Amino acid sequence: DAGVTQSPTHLIKTRGQHVTLRCSPISGHKSVSWYQQVLGQGPQFIFQYYEKEERGRGNFPDRFSARQFPNYSSELNVNALLLGDSALYLCASSSRDRLYGYTFGSGTRLTVV
Amino acid sequence: DQQVKQNSPSLSVQEGRISILNCDYTNSMFDYFLWYKKYPAEGPTFLISISSIKDKNEDGRFTVFLNKSAKHLSLHIVPSQPGDSAVYFCAASILNRRNQFYFGTGTSLTVIP
Numbered sequence: 001d002a003g004v005t006q007s008p009t010h011l012i013k014t015r016g017q018h019v020t021l022r023c024s025p026i027s028g029h030k031s032v033s034w035y036q037q038v039l040g041q042g043p044q045f046i047f048q049y050y051e052k053e054e055r056g057r058g059n060f061p062d063r064f065s066a067r068q069f070p071n072y073s074s075e076l077n078v079n080a081l082l083l084g085d086s087a088l089y090l091c092a093s094s095s096r097d098r099l100y101g102y103t104f105g106s107g108t109r110l111t112v113v
Numbered sequence: 114d115q116q117v118k119q120n121s122p123s124l125s126v127q128e129g130r131i132s133i134l135n136c137d138y139t140n141s142m143f144d145y146f147l148w149y150k151k152y153p154a155e156g157p158t159f160l161i162s163i164s165s166i167k168d169k170n171e172d173g174r175f176t177v178f179l180n181k182s183a184k185h186l187s188l189h190i191v192p193s194q195p196g197d198s199a200v201y202f203c204a205a206s207i208l209n210r211r212n213q214f215y216f217g218t219g220t221s222l223t224v225i226p
Contacts, residue, residue, distance in 0.1 A: 004156070033212065042117070042202050042216030043157070056212040090156055104149075104156030 004105035025093030032074040119217035132190040136203030143205040
């Protein structure tokens with residue numbers, strides 16, 4: 001079975017631009033979470049969606065938004081990119097509305113120049 | 114505000130010996146803890162977890178100990194193997210916010226053959 005797939009794997013953007021990151025959960029998983037991992041730090045929670053509804057939001061500015069589609073895939077959007085948004089963005093999916101049992105994808109490495 | 118801390122950025126251990134990775138937390142509301150393992154270019158992989166009603170949980174070579182009074186947990190790997198070389202993250206959650214985990218900054222373990 002395919003794991004959590006994220007696209008693209010790497011991305012370079014310029015300050016002020018907008019970016020969309022995509023995540024496909026494991027088949028049958030209805031919950032998707034997004035995390036940001038800055039170099040040298042642990043992952044920081046951004047959003048969680050379950051059954052297409054937002055169930056949690058971390059301490060991130062409104063420039064960050066996300067949505068979940070009927071097939072449970074998800075997009076993370078970041079507007080007005082800053083240099084500090086450079087990070088590994090991780091998506092995780094689960095069949096239950098909690099993190100235990102979550103499976104992470106390999107992430108999208110975003111570099112803002 | 115780093116609520117979960119891993120104060121040792123790196124650890125080197127000889128193959129066959131015990132590896133002990135430590136984690137401290139500040140939020141007394143945390144009641145569920147996990148360890149994740151991360152190889153380069155891959156997403157974190159769930160390793161072992163423990164609920165606050167227990168003080169020890171064992172799974173094969175991996176044992177997690179929880180000391181609630183000290184707000185400290187540790188992961189023991191016995192015996193250590195070269196394939197255990199990875200970055201280990203400690204994570205914690207709160208009962209009514211299971212959709213959000215707080216991660217430490219990680220400890221890079223190197224097992225020397």
